[in-house]
Amino acid sequence: MRFTKDHEWVVLDGDVATIGITAYAAEQLGDVVFVEVPEVGRKLTPGDGLAVVESVKAASDVYSPLAGEVTEANTALTGQPDVVNASPEGEGWFAKLKIADVAAFEALMDRAAYEDYLGTL
Template identity: 60%
Template sequence: MTTYYTKDHEWIRVEGDTGTVGITAYAAGQLGDVVYVELPESGAKIAKGDGFAVVESVKAASDVYAPISGSVVEANTGLADAPEKVNEAAEGDAWFVRIKIADAGELDGLMDEAAYTAYCEGL
């Protein structure tokens, strides 16, 4: 299991041909208290770089961008009733979707944890 990160503060944890996607703890911290999460339906196709979810906080609403292309096999429907979980466990139980990866080659442009940590330190 390997985790990759984007410059837009999304993460994807890859196991085989499936990726679990969410936003990073850094992003959750920048948003403040999350009050609403809108996720795509199972079966939805998402393309790398496209907005696939919306997170609303007391400060702002933000799109969540797909780190790679694929089709949604599961959405974390529990976030609809408990959006605050994003602040509590952004890189754990508060994942957004699980996708079937369309092209694993798209992972090549993403950062590993050390590179992402260094990127955040420079912000």
């Protein structure tokens, strides 16, 4: 699992990256009440909006940390947005992307580096 400074996590399985938000991000948002996931087939570059999350506190964009094409979206979140709070780094994932650049994944923070980064906030 790798992480971004925007509090997204990425797990790579071959050339497919699963993306979600970290437990820290879910905690900061509070109770999630709405999730909009991307359409399958959508092409993304790093920094593009991947998903929208609304909570009782705020609405936030989730950004794609990698370039790729959406191969699967977690549409279950549309009807059960609270899964993002219950399992942010598991069942609360947003999308899967087929990526071409595995080196971009390797360049993201590992858990230890992300934990260190959280200590600076």
